[in-house]
Amino acid sequence: MDHLAQTYGYASDGESFSVADPTEIWIMEMMSKGKYGRGSVWVASKVPEGSICAHANQARTRTFAQNDPNNVLFSADVVTFAQSVGLYPKNASAAAFDFSAAYDPISFGGARFSDARVWNIFNLATAPGYMNSWLTYAQGYNLSNRMPLFVTPNRKLSVSDVMDLMRSHGEGTWFDNTGTLRADVGATAGHSNYRWRPLTWTQGPDTYLNERTVGVQQTA
Numbered sequence: 755m756d757h758l759a760q761t762y763g764y765a766s767d768g769e770s771f772s773v774a775d776p777t778e779i780w781i782m783e784m785m786s787k788g789k790y791g792r793g794s795v796w797v798a799s800k801v802p803e804g805s806i807c808a809h810a811n812q813a814r815t816r817t818f819a820q821n822d823p824n825n826v827l828f829s830a831d832v833v834t835f836a837q838s839v840g841l842y843p844k845n846a847s848a849a850a851f852d853f854s855a856a857y858d859p860i861s862f863g864g865a866r867f868s869d870a871r872v873w874n875i876f877n878l879a880t881a882p883g884y885m886n887s888w889l890t891y892a893q894g895y896n897l898s899n900r901m902p903l904f905v906t907p908n909r910k911l912s913v914s915d916v917m918d919l920m921r922s923h924g925e926g927t928w929f930d931n932t933g934t935l936r937a938d939v940g941a942t943a944g945h946s947n948y949r950w951r952p953l954t955w956t957q958g959p960d961t962y963l964n965e966r967t968v969g970v971q972q973t974a
Contacts, residue, residue, distance in 0.1 A: 812868035813858035
């Protein structure tokens with residue numbers, strides 16, 4: 755993947771990839787060099803044994819081990835490229851480099867529309883209440899309280915369990931948008947947890963939003 759991107763270029767702004775074989779799984783996060791040149795910068799982290807990872811349109815890798823090739827791989831210029839284009843101070847420590855902060859800084863939308871889906875998957879897979887510490891982050895209210903890249907589920911997850919995670923809509927959580935736990939104008943009388951795009955709309959001076967759930971009608 756790295757060879758192809760460096761040789762022929764990488765047209766996407768950025769993506770997170772789940773890369774798996776029968777014995778190991780990695781999360782690879784790749785950003786285009788855009789107008790600054792052909793190729794990409796990236797970092798890939800091996801999912802620890804017994805843990806799970808999830809990602810949803812927001813870079814989740816922050817600082818990472820740079821001397822542990824069995825568990826972390828990265829492009830040779832992942833730090834120096836950021837320095838050369840002004841995304842990371844030239845005199846800053848390479849070891850303190852934060853991939854997400856440099857290449858995909860978190861915003862309200864990144865937390866509420868993207869990482870909130872990760873929060874919901876982690877919430878279903880871990881012990882009750884475990885993810886409460888990161889609720890204000892997933893809500894978009896406390897962007898400094900980033901979630902961990904991996905969590906350990908409270909049980910062995912079956913294929914059926916993972917299917918249920920991917921079909922979930924935040925039921926029974928703060929993000930439940932059926933209108934049964936809190937008012938939601940989009941739910942209507944049928945208590946629907948599906949929303950058509952766009953995610954946001956305005957009424958007068960105010961902007962409102964629909965929750966971006968894991969399961970959506972366009973991926974049904």
